[in-house]
Amino acid sequence: MRISTRRWAAVGTAALLATATLTACSSGSGGGNSDSKTLTVWHYESDDSAMGQAWNKAIEIFKTEHPGVKVDVEHQTFEQIQKNAKIVLTGKDVPDVMEYNKGNATAGQLASQGLLTSLTDVAKAKGWDKEVSGSLQTTAKYDENGLMGSGDWYGVPNYGEFVGMYLNKDLFAKYGIAVPTTFDEFEAALATFKTNGVTPLAEAGAEYPLGQLWYELVLHYGDRSLVDNYQLFKSDVDWQGDAMTKATEKLDEWVKKGYIASDAAGLTAEDMGVSFINGTFPIMVSGSWWFGRLQEQVKFDWAQTLFPGNTLHPGSSGNIWVVPTNAKSKTLAEDFIDITLRPEVQNVLGEKGGLPVAGDTSKITDPKTAELTQNFADIVKDDGLAFYPDWPVAGFYDVIVSQLQSLVNQSKSPAEVLDGLKGAYESGKTDLLGS
Known part of the structure; x- marks a missing residue:
């Protein structure tokens, strides 16, 4: 290429x-x-x-x-x-x-x-x-x-596309960890991997992946009205409210606990994907666009699931x-x-x-592909597509990357990160709407 x-x-x-x-x-x-x-x-x-x-x-x-x-x-x-x-x-x-x-x-x-x-x-x-x-x-x-x-x-x-989780089932089996279906089980799995000396989350702070993990957490604590306010400007976003605060503090907590590698701030999406494909990490939170490559290159037993406990997910056409x-x-x-x-x-x-x-979905015979397609169908059926965190305003992608890199580097607190995001979001919203 x-x-x-x-x-x-x-x-x-x-x-x-x-x-x-x-x-x-x-x-x-x-x-x-x-x-x-x-x-x-x-x-x-x-x-x-x-x-x-x-x-x-x-x-x-x-x-x-x-x-x-x-x-x-x-x-x-x-x-x-x-x-x-x-x-x-x-x-x-x-x-x-x-x-x-x-x-x-x-x-x-x-x-x-x-x-x-x-x-x-x-x-x-x-x-x-x-x-x-x-x-x-x-x-x-x-x-x-x-x-x-x-x-x-x-x-x-x-x-279509959506963000979910890719799991190295061989590593889950090695450490006796069940595939999580709830958020509590997910956090317990992260803790168990770390106890065994394994950094659980493949991540990339220099590009989009870390922002999508943060948004998964926002959606975990938020609801459809928050999505409508954030993406479609139906009302003001409370940047220091419950969902935004809990999500950013949870990500900060995971950084402090070592669930995300200390060098993740400087890694690209390609770095993240290759490390998961190579079997270094048990979990990768990212999009369906990785699926074909994983089918071709992954040598271990793996699965694709939705983010545990969420009814809303990053995704769209x-x-x-x-x-x-x-x-x-x-x-x-x-x-x-x-x-x-x-x-x-x-x-x-x-x-x-x-x-x-x-x-024609009847043409799909591969079990993993059918699993992926069913996961997407379930999201669409439940009106669970919540778009992507960088969409609302121009230039917000770079702001999200920069602010969350500061969180991984521990140079900013969650409140300071939210203040930085709010400033860029509100400025961009004003530019778009003219008020």
Whole structure:
């Protein structure tokens, strides 16, 4: 897999120097867009993940159906796109279709700034609004302020995702620990591992994983009204209230007890995943996007479960395909998106544990994949999707990472961390809502 770090640097520099104004945001594939003979696709899925295998299938189909078109696939990293998309997409050297993170602070921000093409007309014409229905549309639509859930289509999700737990069952068996089904049992398991000299939680403070563990704890102590206030601004968030305080203090307690390694603050998600795959840690709290890779690489007995005792879980429809306003081949991009929703691609997702939105679940025969899919189905049935902690406001991802690194380093107290989060959240909320 080629990671185009140098391309990001070059394109970002060119974008910063550009003086041309953005073209008007088009609606659908019309607007006189004259496609080139190249389709440029950017995504950040590894080739052995469920999504990576599905996208490769979609590219294969696209090439067959568009024999005169060159397909240029560039693998980025999540961090590169997260940090640089706004700068890159103001230039002219942009992808035609790009995988992007959904939510107010990411896709919503780009949409409100005119950097993404409205897909409302093509969604109706191609039937995407029927295939991607109900709550799965929440992350596809954004209003003029960039708030998700209403307005035009600016992205198309074609899989689901959620955060749960991956367990090394061999290590659980070695120390005589039962798979926990309640929060108390979970904490008891953490304590037993530590007593036996094993750091129980694989973690990464330099990227998203630690923030998702913190949010699991917030959801453990919170409820749906807190999610609505936090994510959709239905009311004010009490940052020093019961849920936020208990969650942050609990994470601090786990750090002090050594349930999280002291060097976790500087580790990446890849570091975390590799350490779990290698059998170093018994527990990894992270997303369904790891499933395909674990299926391919893990050599021990393992399982995927929901976070014990929670009725709400981080998760949503998956990342979305977006078409930049300055894309040169918008019609080709729309054709590619449409292919990703076809049964032959969706069924690859399902077979590999990718939680398809339009696949045939009867095709799933692998027990672990069926377990993962059932866990997601249970969350959706119970209205348990609570989105992600960094979604509400622009730039909040970096703030969460920084503040929780301070907690792991023990340079800030839980109250100080919450104050830091509150300041950035409230400022971003004001920027979004204008009040």
